Amino acid sequence: xxxxxxxxxxxxxxxxxxxxxxxxxxxxxxxxxxxxxxxxxxxxxxxxxxxxxxxxxxxxxxxxxxxxxxxxxxxxxxxxxxxxxxxxxxxxxxxxxxx
Amino acid sequence: xxxxxxxxxxxxxxxxxxxxxxxxxxxxxxxxxxxxxxxxxxxxxxxxxxxxxxxxxxxxxxxxxxxxxxxxxxxxxxxxxxxxxxxxxxxxxxxxxxx
Numbered sequence: 723x724x725x726x727x728x729x730x731x732x733x734x735x736x737x738x739x740x741x742x743x744x745x746x747x748x749x750x751x752x753x754x755x756x757x758x759x760x761x762x763x764x765x766x767x768x769x770x771x772x773x774x775x776x777x778x779x780x781x782x783x784x785x786x787x788x789x790x791x792x793x794x795x796x797x798x799x800x801x802x803x804x805x806x807x808x809x810x811x812x813x814x815x816x817x818x819x820x821x
Numbered sequence: 822x823x824x825x826x827x828x829x830x831x832x833x834x835x836x837x838x839x840x841x842x843x844x845x846x847x848x849x850x851x852x853x854x855x856x857x858x859x860x861x862x863x864x865x866x867x868x869x870x871x872x873x874x875x876x877x878x879x880x881x882x883x884x885x886x887x888x889x890x891x892x893x894x895x896x897x898x899x900x901x902x903x904x905x906x907x908x909x910x911x912x913x914x915x916x917x918x919x920x
Contacts, residue, residue, distance in 0.1 A: 724866070729913055745920055767823070768914035776915055812911070814828055815867035816875055821844055 723817065724787050729766055729776040730811035736774060744807055748777065748799065755793050757786035773810065787815075822916065823886050828865055828875045829910035835873060843906055847876065847898065854892050856885035872909065886914075 734740035745763055753761035764776040781787040790796055833839035844862055852860035863875040880886040889895055 725863075726867075742920065745918065749920075763918040763920065764824075764915035765918045766913050767916055768825075768912050770912040773913070775918065776913070813867050813869040814865050814872070814875070816863035817866055819844065819862040819864045819874065821841065821848075821862065 724781045724784065725778060725816040726781060726787060726790075726813075727776060727778045727816065728811050728813045729771070729773045731773045731809045732775065733807055733809045740807075744803060745775075747803060751795050751799050752777070752779070755790055755795050757781055757790055773812065823880045823883065824877060824915040825880060825886060825889075825912075826875060826877045826915065827910050827912045828870070828872045830872045830908045831874065832906055832908045839906075843902060844874075846902060850894050850898050851876070851878070854889055854894050856880055856889055872911065 732741055732744060734744065749761060749763060752758060759780040759782075760778070762776075762778045764778065766773050766776055781790065831840055831843060833843065848860065848862060851857060858879040858881075859877070861875075861877045863877065865872050865875055880889065
C-alpha cells in the first residue's frame with residue numbers, strides 16, 4: 723500500500739471561487755481514476771510551511787500508482803489545471819516502515 | 822482533528838542500528854504522551870524528495886496538540902535525540918478541507 727501525497731499552494735486566493743473550482747475538479751477527475759482510494763483534500767495549517775493544501779490518495783501497489791500516473795485523466799488534469807494554477811508544491815509517497 | 826506530520830532524514834544510515842534505536846525510542850516515548858493517537862512511522866519512498874522517513878500522529882484538537890508540544894517527554898526527545906540525529910526535516914499539519 724502506497725500513500726501518495728502532494729502538498730501545495732495555489733496561485734488563487736484561499737477561499738476563492740477559482741480555488742473551489744480547482745479542488746472540485748481535482749476531486750471529481752482524480753478520485754474517479756481506477757486504483758485511486760481514499761482521495762482526500764486537506765488544509766495544511768502548520769506555521770512551518772507556506773503550503774496551504776494537500777491531496778492524499780492510496781494505491782494498492784506500485785503498478786496501480788504507475789497506471790494512475792499515465793492515465794489520460796491524470797495527464798490532462800496536470801497539464802490543463804495543475805501546471806497553470808499551482809504556485810509551489812512538494813510530493814511525498816509513504817509506505818509503512820517495517821521496524 | 823489535526824494530523825501532525827514531520828518528514829525527515831536521519832544522520833544515520835538507512836537500516837542501521839542507530840536508525841532502529843532512534844525510531845524505537847521515538848515510538849515508545851512519543852506515542853505514550855497523552856493525546857497522541859495513531860502514531861505511525863512511514864518510509865518516504867518518492868523520488869521527488871530526499872527525505873526518507875515520516876512520523877504522523879493525530880490530535881483531537883489544538884489544545885491536545887499544544888499540550889504535546891510542551892510535554893516534558895516530547896521536549897526531552899527533541900533536545901536529546903531529534904536535534905543531534907536529524908539531518909533535515911519538514912513539518913506539515915493537516916485538517917480536512919471543508920469544501
